Amino acid sequence: MNHKFRFAILLTAILASSSFQRPIHAQSPIEAPQETDQSENEKPVPIFTGSAGFISDVTGGSPDIHPIFSGILLIPIGDRWLIETRESFEDDMVQEPGRPGFHGPLQKEVDYAQLDFIANPYLTVTVGRFLTPFGIYNERLYPVWIRNLQSDPLILPIGTGPSNASTGAMLRGGFAANPAVTINYAVYFSALSTVTPVDSERTAGARAGLFFPKARLEIGGSFQHRLQDERSNLYGAHVIWQPLALPLDIRAEVARSQRGSGYWIEPAYRLTQLPFWRNEMRRTQIVARVQQFFTGELPSDDLPPVSTQEVEGGLNYYFLDGLKATANYGRQFSQAGNANIWTFGVTYRFLVPLGRTGSQQ
Amino acid sequence: MNARAILATLCALCLSSCFLAAAQERKQDPKTVASSRDQETSAEATDADGATPAAAPSPKPTPRSIEAAERIEGEKRFRTNCGRCHQPPHKFPPRVMATAIRHMRVRANITDEDQRLILKYMTQ
Numbered sequence: 042m043n044h045k046f047r048f049a050i051l052l053t054a055i056l057a058s059s060s061f062q063r064p065i066h067a068q069s070p071i072e073a074p075q076e077t078d079q080s081e082n083e084k085p086v087p088i089f090t091g092s093a094g095f096i097s098d099v100t101g102g103s104p105d106i107h108p109i110f111s112g113i114l115l116i117p118i119g120d121r122w123l124i125e126t127r128e129s130f131e132d133d134m135v136q137e138p139g140r141p142g143f144h145g146p147l148q149k150e151v152d153y154a155q156l157d158f159i160a161n162p163y164l165t166v167t168v169g170r171f172l173t174p175f176g177i178y179n180e181r182l183y184p185v186w187i188r189n190l191q192s193d194p195l196i197l198p199i200g201t202g203p204s205n206a207s208t209g210a211m212l213r214g215g216f217a218a219n220p221a222v223t224i225n226y227a228v229y230f231s232a233l234s235t236v237t238p239v240d241s242e243r244t245a246g247a248r249a250g251l252f253f254p255k256a257r258l259e260i261g262g263s264f265q266h267r268l269q270d271e272r273s274n275l276y277g278a279h280v281i282w283q284p285l286a287l288p289l290d291i292r293a294e295v296a297r298s299q300r301g302s303g304y305w306i307e308p309a310y311r312l313t314q315l316p317f318w319r320n321e322m323r324r325t326q327i328v329a330r331v332q333q334f335f336t337g338e339l340p341s342d343d344l345p346p347v348s349t350q351e352v353e354g355g356l357n358y359y360f361l362d363g364l365k366a367t368a369n370y371g372r373q374f375s376q377a378g379n380a381n382i383w384t385f386g387v388t389y390r391f392l393v394p395l396g397r398t399g400s401q402q
Numbered sequence: 403m404n405a406r407a408i409l410a411t412l413c414a415l416c417l418s419s420c421f422l423a424a425a426q427e428r429k430q431d432p433k434t435v436a437s438s439r440d441q442e443t444s445a446e447a448t449d450a451d452g453a454t455p456a457a458a459p460s461p462k463p464t465p466r467s468i469e470a471a472e473r474i475e476g477e478k479r480f481r482t483n484c485g486r487c488h489q490p491p492h493k494f495p496p497r498v499m500a501t502a503i504r505h506m507r508v509r510a511n512i513t514d515e516d517q518r519l520i521l522k523y524m525t526q
Binding site: 082083084086087090115117123125157159162180181182186187214215217223227254281283359362392394396397398399400 | 482486487488492497498500501505507509510511525
């Protein structure tokens with residue numbers, strides 16, 4: 042069976058399974074027998090969730106078709122444990138000279154496979170393979186259904202390693218320092234692994250953030266020390282702000298390393314306040330991103346080979362919770378030449394419970 | 403237009419949107435704010451009985467008033483936290499929500515208290 046065919050079957054199965062994904066009030070009493078015990082009714086159930094996306098882009102005139110599927114399995118155990126794993130399958134298909142259609146190998150990645158133990162209100166211990174918590178993009182914004190613009194920021198590979206993941210252990214948590222500030226942190230150690238698809242680098246690092254709930258503002262910083270090759274230090278900083286007065290999200294990151302440095306700023310505005318076509322407008326979001334990357338003293342396989350600047354704009358339309366259509370335009374400027382990048386796509390997040398779901402009280 | 407000019411224009415746009423937001427924030431009443439943002443979830447929010455933790459002045463709080471206050475607080479925390487990284491999700495059945503929120507507690511570093519109150523709001 043060829044890759045594309047397999048991918049199409051997988052996608053169809055997931056879309057079909059989405060009929061499970063109904064708002065709670067749609068549930069009939071027959072499917073969800075009344076449970077008398079409150080805690081039994083709220084006992085977490087294993088779920089299979091994830092996303093699918095069909096993205097196509099045209100970079101400097103060359104088209105590229107990029108279907109992607111990510112499946113997440115969440116298995117809660119008792120009150121304090123969680124097993125979580127995400128696997129992604131993606132295909133980067135391009136036109137090859139002399140062959141009709143688009144071709145490219147299917148890539149498989151174990152994004153993470155981790156065991157979490159919620160030790161107390163301040164500490165969660167994670168072991169296994171986890172997304173490297175350097176900056177915010179990798180851990181929080183990467184999935185296709187979440188990202189506002191479909192292309193990765195240029196600086197994403199800084200601090201996240203060859204596969205965006207680390208293999209080892211992590212301590213993390215979030216707690217209120219006082220009613221006006223919550224603190225979040227993650228401290229980790231990762232071992233070297235050269236086995237595909239679970240490769241990672243030998244590093245140790247930390248990220249910390251201060252979140253001000255009243256202003257909906259988070260500022261934070263990341264640090265990583267590489268324990269291999271040039272044994273250098275990497276630094277990052279991030280800001281997320283959702284002003285209360287406007288349906289606006291502003292996110293920004295800066296990263297600095299010996300292999301390159303840069304920043305991105307991304308404001309996204311939901312058109313809920315426009316007085317016309319309200320139903321359509323509140324589902325529409327406009328996004329912009331400005332980014333710059335500067336090469337470092339050392340070369341890198343994952344970062345752009347030359348200093349690059351990019352400006353992007355995009356439009357997202359949210360049909361339902363989890364289903365969106367997206368169109369982006371970007372212009373890249375570098376010594377290697379300037380290029381236009383057009384991206385169009387549809388992304389979808391699904392969620393299927395693997396057991397009884399309980400009923401609303 | 404060259405790269406630098408486009409970058410400068412966009413930076414100016416980003417900055418002015420920050421200033422605009424900051425200016426509006428000072429002007430606007432938080433109640434209108436809640437309805438301008440998170441449209442999908444505000445529909446669910448309107449069925450709350452209007453009590454706020456401060457507006458439940460009974461000297462001996464009854465279990466019912468504590469429930470109501472916790473629910474309101476849960477909704478507030480949902481609005482503060484759950485649309486920060488992605489679109490705020492709709493409600494799922496309680497046992498599904500319990501798993502998703504445990505996942506988010508680990509991933510998003512939300513606090514123990516946030517987890518408890520948001521779960522309460524999302525499942526009742």
